[in-house]
Amino acid sequence: MKSLEAPELLQMLACPDCSGNLSVQFDYLSCDDCKRAYEIKNGIPVLYSSKTDSSHFQEEIKLANMMRRPRTSRKDQIMSEQWTLSKAEFWNVVNEKMRKLPQTMINIGCGYDLHFRDFQEDGMIFVNFDIVQSILQELKDQNGARFCVAGDVAYLPFKKHVFDSVVCADILHHLEGNLSNYITSLKGLLRPHGMLFIEDPNAFGLYQIPKSVLLPKSVHRYLRSLYHKSIRSTHKPADYEFPISVWAIKNALIGNGFTNVTIHNNRACPNAGSIPIRIYQLLIQYSEQVSKYHNFHYLISAEN
Numbered sequence: 001m002k003s004l005e006a007p008e009l010l011q012m013l014a015c016p017d018c019s020g021n022l023s024v025q026f027d028y029l030s031c032d033d034c035k036r037a038y039e040i041k042n043g044i045p046v047l048y049s050s051k052t053d054s055s056h057f058q059e060e061i062k063l064a065n066m067m068r069r070p071r072t073s074r075k076d077q078i079m080s081e082q083w084t085l086s087k088a089e090f091w092n093v094v095n096e097k098m099r100k101l102p103q104t105m106i107n108i109g110c111g112y113d114l115h116f117r118d119f120q121e122d123g124m125i126f127v128n129f130d131i132v133q134s135i136l137q138e139l140k141d142q143n144g145a146r147f148c149v150a151g152d153v154a155y156l157p158f159k160k161h162v163f164d165s166v167v168c169a170d171i172l173h174h175l176e177g178n179l180s181n182y183i184t185s186l187k188g189l190l191r192p193h194g195m196l197f198i199e200d201p202n203a204f205g206l207y208q209i210p211k212s213v214l215l216p217k218s219v220h221r222y223l224r225s226l227y228h229k230s231i232r233s234t235h236k237p238a239d240y241e242f243p244i245s246v247w248a249i250k251n252a253l254i255g256n257g258f259t260n261v262t263i264h265n266n267r268a269c270p271n272a273g274s275i276p277i278r279i280y281q282l283l284i285q286y287s288e289q290v291s292k293y294h295n296f297h298y299l300i301s302a303e304n
Contacts, residue, residue, distance in 0.1 A: 006147050008125055009045065012104070013149070016049035016157040044136050044148045049155035060131045060174075082277065085268035086297050090169060090199045091115050093264050097195055097301050103164045106189065109153055109171035111135060114143055127163075129153075154178070161191045169199040173243050183252045190304040196258065199266075201243040202298040206280055206290065207271075212243050246298035258302035265291040266299045 013022050013029070020033030029038040029045055039046045098105075105119060106127040112135060119126040127147045128139050139145035151157045153171060166189050175182045186196055203212035215223070221242070246263060253261050265288065269280045284291040292298075 006043075009127070009147055009149065012127070012158055012162045013045060013047065014157055014159045016047050016151060016155040017051070019159075041133060041150075042137060042140075044133060044140065044150055045157075046133055047149060047151040047157035048131075049152050049157075051155060052152040053154075061134075082268045082270040086199070086266060086270050087113070087115075087169070089264075089266055089268055090197070090297075090299055093299060093301060094165070094167060094197050097197070098165050104162060105165040105167065106158075106163050107167040107169070108156075108186075109168065109174075110139070111170075112138070113169070114139075116145055117143065120144070120146060129156075153182070156185050156189065158189055160188050161194075163189045163194060164191055165195045165197070166190055167197045169197075170201070172198065172200045172249065173241050179244065179248070179252055180256075183256045187256050187258065187304060192304060194304045196253075196300075196302045196304065198249065198300045198302075199297050200249070201296060202294070203243040203245040204247070204294055205243070205296045206283070206294045207276060208243055208296065209294075213245075217242060246293050246300070249298065249300060253300070253302045258304060260301075260303040262301050263292045264299040264301065266295045266297050267291055268295075268297075270296045 007024075010022065010024060014020065015022060015031035015034060015036060015038075017036060018031065018034040020031045022029040022038070023032055024040075025037075027040055029040060029047070030036070031038075036050070038048075103119070103124045104127075105124055106129055107113060107116060108129050110116070110128040110130050113128075116126045116128055116139070125147055127149055128136055128145050129149050129151060130136055131150065131152055133150040136145070136148040136150055140148050149157065153175065166186055168186060172179065172182065190196060202208060205212075211224070250261055250263065265284075267281075267284060269277045280290070280295070
């Protein structure tokens with residue numbers, strides 16, 4: 001047990017249950033209003049809501065463990081390369097759009113993403129936020145992450161309007177059934193004119209349409225589970241994961257008062273083999289719309 005190692009965090013944190021102010025009591029945080037106590041584990045505040053779904057929590061731990069398993073086949077390696085390229089494109093947009101220093105930023109559902117290092121070295125307060133505390137521990141101990149908070153994306157443990165930029169990559173499809181409320185929560189984190197950056201699987205991706213659009217969700221989920229079971233997949237998605245269309249996200253952002261909502265080109269093509277990638281690359285030479293609206297990922301920036 002350690003006390004809070006980054007005192008700057010205290011000005012940003014709030015009780016995930018009642019939104020009350022938190023006070024440091026050496027090795028734990030205490031809510032001034034509801035009096036709940038929250039552990040500080042190895043210097044990382046652990047702020048799970050009492051309403052956090054325990055089954056969802058356990059599933060996210062399984063998914064985190066799957067992320068660490070090596071992809072060894074040729075197809076898996078191609079997919080991994082495309083995922084890496086897609087993330088590079090995403091962070092290039094973040095760098096191009098973000099405001100000048102000083103900045104406070106948060107990566108919600110950060111996973112093992114190491115892009116925080118460049119921003120942290122530039123003097124920013126960059127908060128790595130994830131539901132799996134062990135992920136954050138690795139970022140902190142092995143990669144020098146200074147600002148880490150463990151908590152549930154459905155019950156964000158932060159005060160209102162404390163961030164200049166919010167990054168949300170590959171998270172929204174975990175919350176497909178409660179999208180509007182979550183977009184509202186993201187907006188609440190941002191200061192006026194703050195920037196939101198989203199990257200997520202697209203229901204209208206070129207190779208997703210037959211599954212995500214034409215099939216009922218229940219059938220999609222059943223066939224997806226059957227497929228992963230048949231190939232003994234080590235990277236099976238959770239049952240509650242479901243892609244959302246780029247248009248649904250755009251409309252949700254506009255409906256929540258975001259402005260300058262921009263869909264960006266995304267030329268990498270994750271989750272596809274070599275031949276589908278070539279087909280996709282051929283199509284985007286003739287239509288920018290494909291790279292914006294029909295890739296596996298959509299990439300969006302918006303201003304509060």
